Amino acid sequence: MGDDILQVRDLHTWFELRRWGFVHVGWVRAVDGVTFALRRGEAVAVVGESGCGKSTLAKTLLGLVLPTQGEILFEGRPLHQDLRWARSRMGYVQQDPYGALAPFLTVRRILEEPLRIHGVPARERIRRVRSVLEEVGLVPVEEFLPRYPHMLSGGQQQRLVIARAQILGPKLLIADEPVSMLDASVRVEILQLLRALQRAHQLTILYITHDLSTVRYFCDRVFVMYAGRIVERAPVQELLRNPRHPYTQALLAAIPDPDPQNAQRLRPVPPGEPPSLLRPPAGCRFHPRCPVRIPGVCDRLVPPEFEASPGHLAQCWLLSEERQPEPASRSGP
Amino acid sequence: MLRVEDLRLYFRTSQGPVQAVDGVNFELQRGRTLVVAGESGCGKSSLARAILRLLPRNVHTYSGQVYLDGLELVRMPEERFRREVRWRRVSLVPQAAQNALNPILRVGDQVAETVVIHGKARTYAAARPLVEEAFRLVGLPLDFVDRYPFELSGGMRQRVALAQALVLRPDLVILDEPTSALDVLTQAALLNLLKTIKWETGMSFLFITHDLATASELADEVALMYAGQVVEWSSARQFFTGPLHPYARALVGSVPTLREDRPLASIPGRPPSLIRPPVGCRFADRCPARFDRCAMDPPGFWVDGDRWVKCWLWEETRGR
Numbered sequence: 001m002g003d004d005i006l007q008v009r010d011l012h013t014w015f016e017l018r019r020w021g022f023v024h025v026g027w028v029r030a031v032d033g034v035t036f037a038l039r040r041g042e043a044v045a046v047v048g049e050s051g052c053g054k055s056t057l058a059k060t061l062l063g064l065v066l067p068t069q070g071e072i073l074f075e076g077r078p079l080h081q082d083l084r085w086a087r088s089r090m091g092y093v094q095q096d097p098y099g100a101l102a103p104f105l106t107v108r109r110i111l112e113e114p115l116r117i118h119g120v121p122a123r124e125r126i127r128r129v130r131s132v133l134e135e136v137g138l139v140p141v142e143e144f145l146p147r148y149p150h151m152l153s154g155g156q157q158q159r160l161v162i163a164r165a166q167i168l169g170p171k172l173l174i175a176d177e178p179v180s181m182l183d184a185s186v187r188v189e190i191l192q193l194l195r196a197l198q199r200a201h202q203l204t205i206l207y208i209t210h211d212l213s214t215v216r217y218f219c220d221r222v223f224v225m226y227a228g229r230i231v232e233r234a235p236v237q238e239l240l241r242n243p244r245h246p247y248t249q250a251l252l253a254a255i256p257d258p259d260p261q262n263a264q265r266l267r268p269v270p271p272g273e274p275p276s277l278l279r280p281p282a283g284c285r286f287h288p289r290c291p292v293r294i295p296g297v298c299d300r301l302v303p304p305e306f307e308a309s310p311g312h313l314a315q316c317w318l319l320s321e322e323r324q325p326e327p328a329s330r331s332g333p
Numbered sequence: 334m335l336r337v338e339d340l341r342l343y344f345r346t347s348q349g350p351v352q353a354v355d356g357v358n359f360e361l362q363r364g365r366t367l368v369v370a371g372e373s374g375c376g377k378s379s380l381a382r383a384i385l386r387l388l389p390r391n392v393h394t395y396s397g398q399v400y401l402d403g404l405e406l407v408r409m410p411e412e413r414f415r416r417e418v419r420w421r422r423v424s425l426v427p428q429a430a431q432n433a434l435n436p437i438l439r440v441g442d443q444v445a446e447t448v449v450i451h452g453k454a455r456t457y458a459a460a461r462p463l464v465e466e467a468f469r470l471v472g473l474p475l476d477f478v479d480r481y482p483f484e485l486s487g488g489m490r491q492r493v494a495l496a497q498a499l500v501l502r503p504d505l506v507i508l509d510e511p512t513s514a515l516d517v518l519t520q521a522a523l524l525n526l527l528k529t530i531k532w533e534t535g536m537s538f539l540f541i542t543h544d545l546a547t548a549s550e551l552a553d554e555v556a557l558m559y560a561g562q563v564v565e566w567s568s569a570r571q572f573f574t575g576p577l578h579p580y581a582r583a584l585v586g587s588v589p590t591l592r593e594d595r596p597l598a599s600i601p602g603r604p605p606s607l608i609r610p611p612v613g614c615r616f617a618d619r620c621p622a623r624f625d626r627c628a629m630d631p632p633g634f635w636v637d638g639d640r641w642v643k644c645w646l647w648e649e650t651r652g653r
Contacts, residue, residue: 049516049517049518049519050516153603155603183372183373183543184372184543184544184545184584184587184588185372185583185584185587185599185600186599186603187587187589188587188589188597188598188599189599191589191597192597192599210516210517211517211589212517212591213546213589213590213591214589216589216591217589217597240591240592250518251517251518252591253521254517254518254520254521255517255521255546255591256521256524256546256547256549256550257546257549257588257590257591257592257593258545258546258548258549258573258585258588258590259549259573260549260552260568260569260570260572260573260574262549262550263366263528263549263550263551263552263553263569266525266528266529267521267524267525269518269521269522269525270518273486273488273519
């Protein structure tokens with residue numbers, strides 16, 4: 001417990017949907033009952049398709065969106081008790097680097113801004129700006145300081161966004177799809193940079209992505225989100241080798257690796273599409289698309305989180321039957 | 334069926350001409366799929382526009398030859414091209430096609446419009462059988478015909494755009510990043526659909542993508558572009574298992590893989606400006622294997638008879 005930097009309990013973030021501005025239509029349940037803890041210094045990926053609530057989760061954790069219900073403890077304190085303090089210890093790496101940078105500010109001003117807000121004196125500011133630019137590889141520093149964002153390439157812009165997230169010396173970095181807008185050859189550099197930063201500063205990273213294939217390169221654990229809930233949590237290698245939730249299995253089967261054999265065969269894809277978050281299906285949210293659903297169970301009861309093996313949790317009723325024999329067959333830790 | 338020879342497309346800008354497509358050569362047989370791969374800004378979308386002659390106003394140079402079944406397209410009069418070739422024989426699924434639909438027209442009518450404009454039917458009602466057939470081909474339920482784009486998900490709208498491209502049964506369909514805006518499962522479903530269409534209809538596809546993993550899903554052949562030029566052209570099997578050009582090798586090595594455990598390598602530097610590109614090999618600045626010859630522009634060399642590569646390293650194997 002003492003080693004958890006972030007604890008999230010039963011978090012719900014719902015958005016109210018209205019017609020003509022005042023008639024209540026319903027709630028969009030973007031995040032709907034999420035519980036987890038992040039250990040200090042680990043990198044965790046949140047994987048899911050668009051609209052599964054992963055970006056809303058990130059924004060709720062950053063205090064950019066108010067949760068509807070639930071508890072967020074950052075460094076043991078409620079997040080909303082002292083948001084300014086919490087934000088000085090959290091960094092945010094946005095998806096679209098160009099959209100996240102003010103076009104009329106120079107690199108220097110962009111990086112000084114958080115330091116000003118948090119009351120760092122001028123001489124200290126420029127010292128820190130230089131050191132963070134060096135760290136993210138925007139060198140020679142003097143050349144980059146007076147530039148504007150549009151004078152940088154996509155990869156350099158993303159480095160600048162990372163520098164800005166890093167400049168207050170955060171403990172937790174939340175990176176929302178940091179490489180999805182970049183070309184393949186640049187993507188690797190940014191992933192390597194994030195990994196280097198994590199090692200150098202014992203950073204905790206929450207890496208939000210739709211791309212499972214980038215996850216293994218620097219994450220320790222993966223959370224898989226589907227329709228507002230975390231359906232599976234496991235160490236990366238364990239999840240890739242032995243996915244337990246049918247949704248995770250479908251997701252893994254759908255991702256191609258470059259292989260000329262791919263053109264010869266079809267990939268298994270579950271029918272249908274993710275459900276509306278306005279009226280999610282009863283029971284397990286994946287059951288209408290699930291090839292192995294248990295009639296009468298999966299369509300009525302919401303599955304709790306079952307522990308498939310130590311550290312590997314999945315919200316799937318299939319695991320409930322295995323649960324009893326398992327401790328006996330897998331004795332020991 | 335399609336033969337492209339020394340195709341060039343330059344755009345006029347205030348700083349000088351941008352060489353978006355610069356001397357591209359390749360061939361495509363009927364029923365085959367050629368993937369044009371490359372990073373953003375390498376000219377792959379401009380290549381699609383050059384073949385379909387969907388040119389913007391600031392064209393500086395448009396030259397070379399494009400033969401479709403022996404018919405030369407670059408110098409064909411525009412009106413004849415519009416009536417005989419565009420969409421009837423070569424069609425396009427544009428990038429972000431799911432957002433290219435008209436929001437206030439029913440999707441079935443948008444497909445029917447294509448049929449009517451190209452003279453395959455007089456009225457929308459007469460076009461209906463062709464529309465329904467196209468919907469069936471792309472796996473859209475027939476009751477979607479009367480829906481509006483906002484009532485469909487991204488994957489379904491993408492299928493409507495595909496139906497528009499397929500409804501006249503062209504010989505060649507150009508797909509410009511058809512899956513890049515879609516989710517993993519939607520993308521897999523669409524690729525399955527494209528494979529099925531390819532196997533069943535025998536149409537040819539030119540599939541443009543930046544993503545080598547999705548490229549391998551459809552490719553019979555791969556043409557890799559860098560800075561406006563094709564640098565390697567070979568069968569998919571040869572390309573993915575042992576590429577020849579140093580850029581191709583680096584690019585294949587930079588793709589994160591799910592199943593295979595191998596270190597990732599990035600490519601240092603960035604592509605050159607297309608306004609005043611380097612005189613010699615355009616990849617030379619970033620190339621780990623460059624040597625003095627690279628200051629001159631490499632011609633294409635044939636390796637093992639059927640692999641084409643634009644790199645001096647393969648000069649010795651010429652003619653073999």
